[in-house]
Amino acid sequence: MLIEPVALSDFFLSFFTAASIILLATLYAALFAWGKASGRRSLGIAAWLCYLALLVCVAIFSYVNHFSGYWLALSLLMALGYGWMPRFIWRLCAATHQPDHHHPHQPGGHHE
């Protein structure tokens, strides 16, 4: 078989770290964006801590799932992707909203 299934003792750890990877990636992305939007340095630091925790989860996940060779490269790519994507998307958001500065949103009447 090409893959070695997760050991019974690591079964819980495997899916728990898998879920944590996605949740931490989201928390990292949210804190990163919030930090950028508000200009608060503490949020930026919290974002980096989340990313650090994400890296730990990726490492545990890779270990308990017996990743090696190709699968290990996949883990690395995933960790890099989650680190880079929020930065890329932030730049994209800023770029797509650029004309807002020239044509600000009108109140348009009755807003809540």
Added chain:
Amino acid sequence: MSATTYQDKAAACWTGCKQSYAAFQANPHLTGGQKLAVHYFTVALVLFMAQLLFGLLAGLQFLFPSFLYEILDFNVNRMVHINAMVVWMLYGFIGSVYWFLEDESGVQIVGLKWGQLAFWVLTGAVTLVVLVYLFIQFGAGNDTSLWLINEGREYIEAPRWADIGIVVVVLTFFYNVAATFAKGQWSGIAGVLVLDLVALAGLYLAGMFYVTNISVDQYWWWWVIHLWVEATWEVLVGCIMAWSLMKLLGVRRQIVQTWLYIEVALMFGSGILGLGHHYFWIGTPEYWFSIGGFFSALEPIPLVAMVVHSVYDSGVHRFKNSNHPALAWIIAHTFGNFLGAGVWGFMHTLPQINLYTHGTQWSASHGHLAFFGAYATINIAFFYLAAQQARGNVWMGGDLANGWRWKAAAILLNVGVLGMTVALLIAGYEQSFIERAVEGSTWAGYFAAQNHPWFMQAMVWRMVFGLMTAAGGGLLFWDLLDIGKGEQRPAAVIANATE
């Protein structure tokens, strides 16, 4: 009461229905396309209620296996539960597109009569198929039953005559959309939508031919189940979402179209070959482990990107909106899609863990939250947009009369589905552990897991949350019939940022 009295009551009811329908058709607040959309939304809502009802019956049969045995068996209840879901989603999507088609293209729908005919044909066919499922679902399968009763493929059990009908209806829908845009204005949303509808009709064909090799059969079946649902539906929802964000929040067209293109690119980049995570254990070559694992790991990235954009946009737009219930359901869509498709999906897609979890209640847990989060929520948001416009584009902001109703319905439905998801996750974990990992996928392991207290307790909790979901569904139905009635204030006006 005598038979004559019943006849009189039925006649009065029929007359009342005809009068209500005539009043609806004369509604000056709706365009022809929007009236057709409301037809689709109405049937979608009825099917949603049917999905909840048959889900409850199937859930009860886990707890009381003899309940309705040989009257309405588990396999039939489950099949109606799932097929009602698939079909009400389609009704909701088609209705949503008809809802915005004239606004987006700037002209009237080209083949409105054909669209109306297709609606009644589809609704008649769906009714007939459900009646056949409920009353003629016994006996051996053969070539005749494949054409007339059940095609035998899980989730897409419709008999072949109905399958052909679905493709014809989707092609009619495609004609209406493409021809209307061709006559009016094209936009980025229009282009993506038209191309997606080609795939929507085309991919369904993969589930319509029969092969005797079960691996080959499953190979093509997943083209419908994964590619149809997780690719073409996702893009369709992306188009619907893009338009609704412009109308509801006043987001600029450039922004939503940029995101739509990115979503399509990511869908092609990860979603299509993510299909591989279904090919692990069906007898396909081992390279699917690598392809499925790699692209499945990439699939949640767009969801993470969406978070960054939400934070950015909430700062820019401050959630000013014209329809509170619709916005609440779009927010529910964001969270539900992320948790159901992203977190729950990634937990068990890699083959190292999927070996144990494939086909257990774990899949059901993922499926419940993903379908509800990604698709049901966006349809419900459109139901509220339609209710608002049908009542004369009335106020649907704060201090709405009976506003508790939509809030309670939203809470009950979301908490109910999330509760069922967690309960099924516990059941799935127990199954994976005892049946697969400890007992090595034996029959003894299967029965040991099914009778384990963890499994039974989880199923009890699933039932409790299922009842909560059904209560939320009932409240939603009531609210949609009533919301906005008697409201005199006009809807909040959001800056027209669609140019």
